[in-house]
Amino acid sequence: MNDLPLRYALIGAGGIAQAHLQTIAALPGVTVVGIADPADPRTWRLSGPHAGAPRFTDAEVMLRETKPDLVSVCTPNKFHHPFTLLALAHGAHVACEKPMAMTVAEAEAMEAARARAGKLGSINFTYRNVAAFRFARELIAGGELGRLLRVNVVYLQSFLGAPATPHSWRNDVALAGFGALGDLGVHMIDGVHFLTGLAYRRVVGLAQTLIPEKPDAAGTPRPVTTDTNAAWLAELDGGVIGTFETTQIAPGYGNFFRIELSGEHGTLALHSDHPEEIWLRAGATLTRYATWKTDLPLQKLPTEFAGRGAPTTPAAIVHAIRGAKVDFPTFADGLRAQRVVGAILSSMQTGAWAPVA
Numbered sequence: 001m002n003d004l005p006l007r008y009a010l011i012g013a014g015g016i017a018q019a020h021l022q023t024i025a026a027l028p029g030v031t032v033v034g035i036a037d038p039a040d041p042r043t044w045r046l047s048g049p050h051a052g053a054p055r056f057t058d059a060e061v062m063l064r065e066t067k068p069d070l071v072s073v074c075t076p077n078k079f080h081h082p083f084t085l086l087a088l089a090h091g092a093h094v095a096c097e098k099p100m101a102m103t104v105a106e107a108e109a110m111e112a113a114r115a116r117a118g119k120l121g122s123i124n125f126t127y128r129n130v131a132a133f134r135f136a137r138e139l140i141a142g143g144e145l146g147r148l149l150r151v152n153v154v155y156l157q158s159f160l161g162a163p164a165t166p167h168s169w170r171n172d173v174a175l176a177g178f179g180a181l182g183d184l185g186v187h188m189i190d191g192v193h194f195l196t197g198l199a200y201r202r203v204v205g206l207a208q209t210l211i212p213e214k215p216d217a218a219g220t221p222r223p224v225t226t227d228t229n230a231a232w233l234a235e236l237d238g239g240v241i242g243t244f245e246t247t248q249i250a251p252g253y254g255n256f257f258r259i260e261l262s263g264e265h266g267t268l269a270l271h272s273d274h275p276e277e278i279w280l281r282a283g284a285t286l287t288r289y290a291t292w293k294t295d296l297p298l299q300k301l302p303t304e305f306a307g308r309g310a311p312t313t314p315a316a317i318v319h320a321i322r323g324a325k326v327d328f329p330t331f332a333d334g335l336r337a338q339r340v341v342g343a344i345l346s347s348m349q350t351g352a353w354a355p356v357a
């Protein structure tokens with residue numbers, strides 16, 4: 001790995017921006033040349049040695065003045081598309097947050113602009129870095145489960161249902177585009193594709209807003225226009241049936257992301273609270289006989305594998321810019337997930353299955 005000098009800038013200085021700043025700025029040869037956010041800098045949530053980088057309230061001014069090689073886009077979803085196009089136009093590679101965009105058309109335009117500019121683009125599908133996900137992917141690719149037969153995914157949170165959580169951009173469809181469906185759903189959709197390599201053929205789904213309003217930070221009631229609950233059925237390559245459910249308002253659930261898959265010769269399950277463990281029953285001999293006792297033991301990942309880890313997506317794009325061969329979620333992956341969300345929304349309009357283009 002070389003340490004090619006790299007000028008780095010960040011747009012949006014909220015919660016996830018800290019993760020980008022921490023991982024990218026820590027790499028040798030990276031200089032943080034600017035951070036842009038229109039909010040009062042006293043409200044920015046950045047800390048650490050690079051949080052004091054030059055500050056801008058206008059992203060365009062920052063791009064013009066600082067000429068970064070790489071830009072992280074960490075704003076509310078509505079701004080992913082315009083800031084990505086702007087950063088590419090200023091000659092930068094882009095590490096964009098998920099969901100990639102508000103619509104499929106926006107995501108397509110981002111990928112087309114990236115290709116025209118000859119730059120790299122990543123979408124921060126964080127679970128791809130989790131050791132258990134990478135180990136499960138290796139098991140599935142190695143044929144340990146045999147032909148895949150079923151997928152079940154749940155991603156459940158409670159934060160939005162809590163009265164203490166104030167209204168934010170996440171509850172405004174004009175800024176967020178979607179609620180649980182886009183926020184958590186793209187992790188679910190990408191997670192299954194990452195693990196199995198299977199493409200989505202068609203979907204049918206439903207999303208609902210089950211909390212009509214929330215008070216904002218000043219106590220004023222504001223409407224919730226994003227979905228709080230969504231579920232969909234998918235048919236994947238090979239006719240594999242996928243069932244998916246997500247919510248932001250299930251009491252008791254913090255960040256509960258579970259994927260379970262069964263094939264002819266085994267079942268495995270992954271859980272976000274267990275990044276270095278896997279529930280697994282696999283092997284043609286072991287699974288040959290019927291049993292009436294459920295037995296899916298929680299197993300530790302091989303130590304060597306768990307220790308190996310993977311660079312975070314924002315860090316991986318730096319390695320890729322420097323010429324290393326690294327596996328990271330690209331704009332094409334972001335677009336793929338966006339197309340599935342778009343098809344779920346289409347199916348809601350018609351009440352029928354929608355093909356995934």
Ligand SMILES: NC(=O)c1ccc[n+]([C@@H]2O[C@H](COP(=O)([O-])OP(=O)(O)OC[C@H]3O[C@@H](n4cnc5c(N)ncnc54)[C@H](O)[C@@H]3O)[C@@H](O)[C@H]2O)c1
Pocket residue numbers: 011012013014015016017036037038039044059074075076077079097098099124125126183
């Ligand atoms: N990959 C993940 O797992 C993950 C986790 C959390 C958030 N996210 C994504 O990251 C993005 C940001 O989420 P967050 O939790 O950090 O939100 P946040 O509310 O904490 O931060 C958003 C920041 O963007 C700033 N902003 C708003 N409009 C702007 C503009 N026009 N120009 C520049 N900055 C602007 C806000 O002032 C705020 O500082 C969202 O797209 C979200 O989906 C991804």
